[in-house]
Amino acid sequence: MGRAEARRARQRGGARRASARSQSEGIRPRGARRAARSRGGIRRFFTWKRVLGTLFGLCLLTMGGFIALYLLVPVPDANAQAEQQSNVYKYSDGTVITRTGEINRExxxxxxxxxxxxxxxxxxxxxxxxxxxxxxxxxxxxxxxxxxxxxxxxxxxxxxxxxxxxxxxxxxxxxxxxxxxxxxxxxxxxxxxxxxxxxxxxxxxxxxxxxxxxxxxxxxxxxxxxxxxxxxxxxxxxxxxxxxxxxxxxxxxxxxxxxxxxxxxxxxxxxxxxxxxxxxxxxxLKFEKPDRPKAEAGKAGQAGYLVDAADDQIVRELVKRGDTREDAIAKVKAGGWTVTLNVQPKKQKSLEQAVKKQLGEKLDSKERKVDAAVQAGAVSVDPKSGKVVALYGGEDYAKHYLSNATRRDYQPGSTFKPVILAAALENGAKTQDGQTIRAGTIYDGTSGRPVKGGEKAYAPPNEGKKDYGPISVQKGMDNSVNSVFAQMGADVGMDKVAQTASDLGMQKITTDPAMTLGSMGSSPMDMAGVYSTLDNHGKKVTPSILKTAEHKDREEIEPESIGDQVIKRETADSVTSVLQGVVNDGTGSVVNDGKYAGKYEAAGKTGTSDNNVSAWFAGYTPEMVTVVGMFGEAPEGGGDLKRPDKTPAGTGDHVSLAGAGGDGKIHGSGFPSRIWAAYTLGALNGGSDAQFDLDTDMGAGVAPTPTPTRTQTPTTPPATEKPTTEPPTTEPPTTQPPTTTAPPTTQPPTGDPTGDPTGPEEPTPSFSIPENPQRPGRH
Structure with a gap:
């Protein structure tokens, strides 16, 4: 080993000894000391105090943020859907007819x-x-x-x-x-x-x-x-x-x-x-299983007609309270109404069935194209309260949305004639010869005879151009003689006729002479109001389909249907008495024949408009007034039908009903009367013993039609016509003498243009009311 190598070995051994000594004495090497210093710094930063402080700060920050959020976030208005509700419509007994609106909520x-x-x-x-x-x-x-x-x-x-x-x-x-x-x-x-x-x-x-x-x-x-x-x-x-x-x-x-x-x-x-x-x-407690779900009724069938009639009345009531019509409509459409109708389910069903059986089952548009043009509408009213107890607007709202019960674009025809008589009696009108008009007053029933005393020339023909000669007002009403009532309108004054019509509730009345034949537009609802007022002894009845309309944000609506006395009781009752003759012996006798005979006491009037475009029956018992209308309306595309002027009809045009249902020429005495009778019998549960309480001494309901006696023959009978006598329209009164008597008066007919009498003079006596008046077929 060289000297250098020995020196390095000694150094390594010394280093190991120094390291061992340092470890035994607690002295760490330089690298370890650096690592220890690094770990000690982290511990000093993440101390418990610092961690708790940070958490506390975060809590304060969160609380501050929440307080700011609390202060800045207001309670908003309700969302649109939350307040949107349906309108709920119910029958008079509370059963639901339907709901309308996108949200089914009440x-x-x-x-x-x-x-x-x-x-x-x-x-x-x-x-x-x-x-x-x-x-x-x-x-x-x-x-x-x-x-x-x-x-x-x-x-x-x-x-x-x-x-x-x-x-x-x-x-x-x-x-x-x-x-x-x-x-x-x-x-x-x-x-x-x-x-x-x-x-x-x-x-x-x-x-x-x-x-x-x-x-x-x-x-x-x-x-x-x-x-x-x-x-x-x-x-x-x-x-x-x-x-x-x-x-x-x-x-x-x-x-x-x-x-x-x-x-x-x-x-x-x-x-x-x-x-x-x-x-x-x-x-x-036991678990109660829910009912099976039912299909939403919506507006199909009659529901839509009932809903529309009710909505329209709510709008009118809101307008009375100060709303504009636009605002009132908006309030109804906004929803939230609970609407209870006066319509009674049983009577409603009876009316629907009567129309279906008496008319619907007779129509066949494949066999007769005119059958596709037939529309029917009806309204039934309780005359004592004004409640609309049943309404028929058409075959199905989904097929024909326009309600035939409330539309006013068809003429009521001869159902207007009782209004002319009411105007005459109310105003004490006299004939051209100065005779007070009463049920026994004689008129000239010649077809097409010129009207005397009118402001305009007018000479309407009778149905079928039939001449009746001298005829009483009673018989003129029984047979719906146009010439009688055209002259009566002139005798009364068309302005007074218009006023009486308006008082009774009719709309858009003019003073044109043609108005005497019902040439204005009117609806079954309107005419039901007129006849209800007659039935209610002259006290105004405004038919109301609406019983109540409730809304949580508005005052409840509860219409008042009975108004003031608009014509005298004696006037209304006299007209009712005359109209009993129409169903006993006149054009409306179908409602008192066969299975209907003796089932109820009734009064009424048929009506047919020009060109057979509409046919009506307006009738009433002591308990119920019902008006049925039948209208000719061209179907989609016109149905290859003709308008009254013989030009091709378009969708919705008025067309003749002639031949509809295989009935030939259509009259109020046909389908409308049959519907009325079938409905009335059903609605009255098979009949009623109720009788009219009449304060009058004239008309078929309380006394027979006067007939000439030997002492009452005319002094100058006509050369071309043999005098005739007319049988009484009801059974004669009992043998009990009248309580009051009055000598008969002699009254010449007023209709002949030359002024010469055209028939026998008949008396216009004052009749007493028999103690127990009866009518044929009553038992």
């Missing part, structure tokens, strides 16, 4: 939800609801975390939070929405009572079957209103909120049925735990 207060039903929702969703501050911080934090980590929807929210989500926010699953929900819930809990929050929750929640809110849900699942729910039904509806589609019993799988049954039990057990339900009662 908001109800807690006063309409039984207490134990309210508690089922608290037991299902949030037992601490009445004690908490409106939020579940733990559940919300879990929801935020799951949203951030993509785990989807997370439950655990309080009733207040769910209400806030439904009412103020939306269903988005975002952190922002969840934080807003938390803040707004805290504020809402301070601003609103627990009852207000619970009511909001059960009214905004979705229950499946298209039902929003507990009222719609009660109807959808059990066919009852919310106030009729029991605790078992309430527990099922509360259970539904967890999974509405999955838990719908009628569509649920076996597993889902088990789940919803378990949820139902959970709700009831929680109620017992909270002391809201007696254990004994709980043990006796």
């Amino acid at each position: 908001i109800v207060g807690l006063d309409r939800v039984p207490k134990d039903v309210q508690e089922t929702f608290v037991a299902a969703e949030n037992k601490s609801f009445y004690k908490d501050q409106g939020v579940d911080f733990k559940g919300t934090a879990r929801g935020v975390l799951n949203t951030l980590t993509g785990k989807g929807k997370q439950g655990g929210s309080t009733i207040t939070q769910q209400y806030v989500k439904n009412y103020y926010l939306n269903q988005d699953q975002t952190v922002t929405r969840k934080l807003k929900e938390l803040v707004i819930s805290l504020k809402v809990d301070r601003q609103k009572s627990k009852d207000e929050i619970l009511a909001g929750y059960i009214n905004t929640s979705y229950y499946g079957r298209g039902a929003y809110g507990i009222q719609a849900a009660a109807q959808a699942y059990y066919g009852i209103d919310a106030d009729k729910l029991n605790v078992s039904q309430g527990a099922y509806l509360a259970a539904l909120l967890q999974a509405p589609s999955q838990y719908d019993w009628t569509a649920a799988s076996d597993d889902s049925k088990k789940l919803v049954t378990a949820r139902w039990n959970y709700v009831l057990d929680n109620m017992v735990e909270e002391g809201w339900l007696d254990q004994g009662k709980r043990a006796g």
Whole structure:
């Protein structure tokens, strides 16, 4: 070994000895000391004090941020969907006709939800609801975390939070929405009572079957209103909120049925735990299966006609209260109305069946193209109250949206003649010869005879151009003689006729002479008002389909249908008495023949317009007024039909009804009368013994039509016409003498252009009312 190598060996040995000595003495090498210094620096930075300080700072920062969020996030207005409701329409007995609107919701207060039903929702969703501050911080934090980590929807929210989500926010699953929900819930809990929050929750929640809110849900699942729910039904509806589609019993799988049954039990057990339900009662409860879902009625069939008529009346009532028509319409369309109609289900069904059987089953558009043009409309009214108890608007609203019950584009024809007689009696009118007009007054019934005393030349023909010669007003009404009433209109004065028509409720009345034949437009609803006023002894009746319309934000609407005395009772009753002759011996006798004979006491008038475009029967019993109209309306494309002027018809044009239903020429004595009789018999449950209480001494209803006696023959009989006598229209009164008598007066007819008499003079006596007036066929 060289000297250099020996020196290096000595150095290595010394180093090992030095290292061993250093370790034994606690002295670390230089590299180790550097590593130790590095580790000691980290420990000094992450001290407990620093960690706690940082956490405290973060808490302060979070609290500050939350306070700022609390201050900056206001309680917003309700979202559009939360306040949107359907309008609910019900028959007079409370059964639902339909709902309208995109959202099937009817908001109800807690006063309409039984207490134990309210508690089922608290037991299902949030037992601490009445004690908490409106939020579940733990559940919300879990929801935020799951949203951030993509785990989807997370439950655990309080009733207040769910209400806030439904009412103020939306269903988005975002952190922002969840934080807003938390803040707004805290504020809402301070601003609103627990009852207000619970009511909001059960009214905004979705229950499946298209039902929003507990009222719609009660109807959808059990066919009852919310106030009729029991605790078992309430527990099922509360259970539904967890999974509405999955838990719908009628569509649920076996597993889902088990789940919803378990949820139902959970709700009831929680109620017992909270002391809201007696254990004994709980043990006796059984799960009540819901009804099968029903197809939404919508506006198909007659529902649409009923809804439109009710909406139109609500609008009119709101306008009376100061709204513009536009604002009123907007309020109705906004929803939230519970509308109860006066329509009675049994009578409504009877009317629909009568139209179908008496008319619908006779129509065959393949065999007769005119049958495709037939439209029918009808309105039935209780004259004592003005309630519309039945309405027929057409075959189906989905096929023909325009209601034939309320349209005013067809002439009422001879159903207007009683209005002319009412005007004459009301104004004490006299003939051209100065004779007071009464039921026995004689007129010239010659077809096409010129009217005397009118402002314009007018000479209407009678139906079939038939000449009647001298004829009483009673017989003129029985046979609907145009020449009689055209002259009577001139005798009364067309301005007075127009005034009486307006007083009775008709629209758009002019003073044109053609008006005497019913040339104005009118609807079955309008004419039902006119005849109801006659039936109601002259006290104005405005038919009302609307019983009540309720809205949580507005004053209830409850129309008043009975108005003032618009014509004297004696006038109205005299017209009724005359109209009894029409159904006993005149053009309306079909309603008193065959199976209808003696079933009810009735008065009425047929009507047929120019060119056979419309046909009517307006009739009434002491209990019910019904007007039936039949209208010729060209179908889509015109149906290869002709307008009255013989030009090709277009869609919706007026066309003749001649030949419809295989009936030949259409008259009010045909289909309209048959529909009226069939409906009336059904609506009166097979008949009625009610009789008119009339304050009058004229007309077929209380006395026979006067006939000439030997001492009353004319002094100058016509050379070309043999005098005739007319038989009485009713059975003669009993042998009991009248209580008052009056000598007959001699009255010449007024219609001959030369002024010469054209027939025998007949007396116009004053009749007493027999003690017990009867009519043929009554038993």
